[in-house]
Amino acid sequence: MSHRSKAFEAILSNAEADLRQLLSIPETHHVLFLQGGASQQFTMVPMNFLNESSIADYVVTGAWGKKAAQAAKLYGGVTALFDGAPDKFKSVPKISTLVPSPGAKYIHFTSNETIHGVQFQEPISSSVPVICDMSSDILSRPVNFADFDLIYAGAQKNLGPAGTTVVILKDEFLKSANSPLPPMLDYATQVKAKSLYNTPTTFAIYLCGLVFKYWKAEGGLPEIQKRNAEKANALYSAIDGSNGFYIGHADVSARSQMNVAFNLDKPELTDEFIAFAAERNIVEIKGHRDVGGLRISLYNSITPEAAAIVAQAMADFRSKH
């Protein structure tokens, strides 16, 4: 099947239409399916929108935002409006405290920091164009896309298989992009070609389209949000009710619904917990080396029943000790 065939055109346009409907993406915004992952967006964003004489503000609430800010420094001035590193990335700032630098071209957020398990609870907005890495919480809760100029998300957490990267880009903001640029890295070229400048990741897009249809049939974002709240609540309750046996990494006000990062009060029991959980088929829960401890990811594909099983394992392990 050619990627320029009628059949694939239908797959691509249906995937876009279903995503637009699920997320209520306004007509002012383009939807692209690109390659290179979120990491390539760390570079594409400043390459398209910064230059030596301009600056951008970055709100650094975890490891991914730090990488994004680092990449932007190659293209222009970067101000860290907030840097959670000294506090071990446990919190997010209040949106109203983030005053953009004079003349800032844009402000960049990471709505959910995957490794540290911190997530903005307040709606993100600013008086300057807002760019957001939503790789690990897109399609998990309602978002007002009209407040954003550019959103990007690697597909592999909540949308579908690895390989494609969704970019949601406001047309008005695109008009302020640099030109000329290498075509593959130029948003204007990709918009003009409707994600078909070259062969896109056809199979990943097809599968994402099936995921979008599944969620539409399940009740869309309200239902997804409800399930995610239930899942996160089960695990945070297990932490909060443990009398300090489990210690959450994030401040309560910044707790992620997608990634629950926590430590054991007795860190020497961590490996035993991992083995205990594995016996119940709970796997891939070791925390990132930057945080240590454990991290339970609750992406959309994890059911409330599965989260309840993890919460039960946490309770049983605590009883055992």
Ligand SMILES: *Cc1c(COP(=O)(O)O)cnc(C)c1O
């Ligand atoms: C996973 C992740 C990335 C990296 O995504 P790639 O597609 O592997 O480049 C970037 N940002 C966030 C928030 C992530 O969760």
